[in-house]
Amino acid sequence: MTTPRRVLAAVLIASLGAAACGGTDTDTQSDPVGSAAVESAVAPGIQVVSPEQAAATIADGSDDLVILDVRTPEEFDDGHIEGAVMLDFNRDDFAEQLSTFDPEVPYVMYCQSGNRSSGARAIMSELGFTSVEDIDGGIVGWEQAGLPTTSG
8 A cells, every 4th residue: 555655755756856857947848747746745835836926925024934945056146036045956965954944934935947846845845844835937937927036
């Protein structure tokens, strides 16, 4: 019998494998089967939202909100959302580093186009994070919506 934990482990392995193969997240083609599997494996408080919804959450100004960028340092330097904290999803110790973050505070998270953040959502669910908004389309979707970034 397959347990939910085994399903989540399989999803995590598939997500990490896809991210490792994809490298920089620049391919915007999606895998509906993989995405649906990850979506069903995460907690209800972890969701994909439009760039506009994420911008509204950021604008609400919650003092404990963390804007989490899971791209590489080079991508972060090229442009990121003002106030974002960078934690590279490709790090070998990504889950360990993520486990040091407070799972009780709200997060707005993004990557380049949505592939890496999909894997990060599953890990955050496993670690007990309760309020995560993942920006649909990543920073690409954010910029296409005309929302601002900063560099450096």
